[in-house]
Each structure stands twice: as C-alpha cells, then as structure tokens.
Amino acid sequence: MTEVSDRADAAVREVNAAFYAALEACDLDAMADVWEHSDRVSVTHPGWPMLRGWAKVAGSWDAIFRNTGYIQFVLTDEQVVVVGDTAWVTLDENILQSAGSDELSGSKATATNVFVREGDSWLMVVHHSSPVADDG
Amino acid sequence: MTEVSDRADAAVREVNAAFYAALEACDLDAMADVWEHSDRVSVTHPGWPMLRGWAKVAGSWDAIFRNTGYIQFVLTDEQVVVVGDTAWVTLDENILQSAGSDELSGSKATATNVFVREGDSWLMVVHHSSPVADDG
Numbered sequence: 001m002t003e004v005s006d007r008a009d010a011a012v013r014e015v016n017a018a019f020y021a022a023l024e025a026c027d028l029d030a031m032a033d034v035w036e037h038s039d040r041v042s043v044t045h046p047g048w049p050m051l052r053g054w055a056k057v058a059g060s061w062d063a064i065f066r067n068t069g070y071i072q073f074v075l076t077d078e079q080v081v082v083v084g085d086t087a088w089v090t091l092d093e094n095i096l097q098s099a100g101s102d103e104l105s106g107s108k109a110t111a112t113n114v115f116v117r118e119g120d121s122w123l124m125v126v127h128h129s130s131p132v133a134d135d136g
Numbered sequence: 137m138t139e140v141s142d143r144a145d146a147a148v149r150e151v152n153a154a155f156y157a158a159l160e161a162c163d164l165d166a167m168a169d170v171w172e173h174s175d176r177v178s179v180t181h182p183g184w185p186m187l188r189g190w191a192k193v194a195g196s197w198d199a200i201f202r203n204t205g206y207i208q209f210v211l212t213d214e215q216v217v218v219v220g221d222t223a224w225v226t227l228d229e230n231i232l233q234s235a236g237s238d239e240l241s242g243s244k245a246t247a248t249n250v251f252v253r254e255g256d257s258w259l260m261v262v263h264h265s266s267p268v269a270d271d272g
Binding site for chain 2 (some may be wrong): 052077128132
C-alpha cells in the first residue's frame, strides 16, 4: 500500500473504533460525532428493520442507550477496505451486555460499517449488524 | 443530480437487479458475473456468520442454490448512493421460498449491498442480508 492509503486505512480504523467506544459508553453525543447527519445514512441493529435518515438513526441509538445497563464489544476479524473517498469495514462483534438486571448475556453478531470521507474526516453512513445463529 | 451521476445510479441499480435475478434463478455463473473475485469481498446470509473472499462467497451461493427449490424476492424501499467509484444499495427483501418440500414460506430480511466500479462495470463487493424479527 502507498503511504496515502495507509493513512486513510488508519483514519478509518480510528473512526470505527470511536463508533464502538461511543456505543460502549452509551454516549449519544459521541455517537453523533461519528455519523454523517443526512438522509442517506442507515442503521440495522441485530434483528431490527433497517432505519434510514439521521433522525431515525439517532433515535434508535437513544432508545438503545436508555435500555442498556452495560455493553462491551470484543471485535474480531476486522478488515478495512478504502476505495477513494469511501471505505467499508467488516468485522465480528462479540457482545456482552445487560439490560435492566445485573445478569450479563453474551451474543455474536457480524457487521458491515460504511464510511465516507468529507474533508479531513471519515463519517459513518451505514452500520449493519446482524445476529449470527448459535450453530453458525 | 448530474447526467453522469444519473448514469452511475442506473448502472448500480442494474447490477443490483442482476444480483437478485441470479439469486432467483439459482444460477452460479450469473452470480459469479456480478461479483468481484477478490479477497476483499464478503457475504453475510441471514443468520449466517460473515464469509470473506470470493472462494468462500461462491461456495456459499453454491450450497444455497443446491438446497433451494424455489426462491422469489420482492424488493422494497431501495436506496442507491454513489460516491465516486463506490456505491451502496440498501433495501428490504421480502422472500418467498421452498426448500425440498412444495411448501412455500415467507420471510423478511434487510440488506446492504456494496459495489465498486472497475472500468465500465460495477461489481459487488459486499452483500449483507439479515433477518428482521416478526415484531420489527
């Protein structure tokens, strides 16, 4: 890879990590910083229908954060691909979380995250996470 | 939109339609024509773990086609976004299918499809489809 594409790759990894940090912190402001605020963004949470447009995306994070006591992600098998001003990251999400009670439950999902470069920043435009069946 | 971006939008819609036509026809050769044959491609079928690289992607389609008697897709809420030489399509998949028996079953999934332009062609690099829960 060239030095330029190395830099883009590192910048995408950084914003992808910031996305999961915002998610773990249940921090809506930090989550808002990661996303493009436009009609073309979309989010699919595991088992959910796709939601499109920043208002619906933000609303879904707000609802999730309000109902999450604790959530931790161990990310594995991450791959970053940069093509011009677009990038996508694929990875596995190993999730430990609690909702309401103190009991922690584990689950596995797989995600596709798409980012677009705007000026010096990479912003998330798609987060699609889906449940992996236990026998998967 | 400019005329150039209109043309790109139409070309992406066309290859996205060719992808679902290959899937409905259970035609592995037609499916191979739609995809980039590289290490950076990935597929996530509903409930499956993510598979990466053309060999694994092709193998998964072969397995699905061998085990599918009939499959039909009604696609709704399609959105195409083109950024330079990359594009992504988000849509809902309303699926009618039979496996083995004559009985048809319906299901709903939501998909993110990513394409990259190479010369005059747009090729699929990511297909991520996930089940939507009945109450979703």
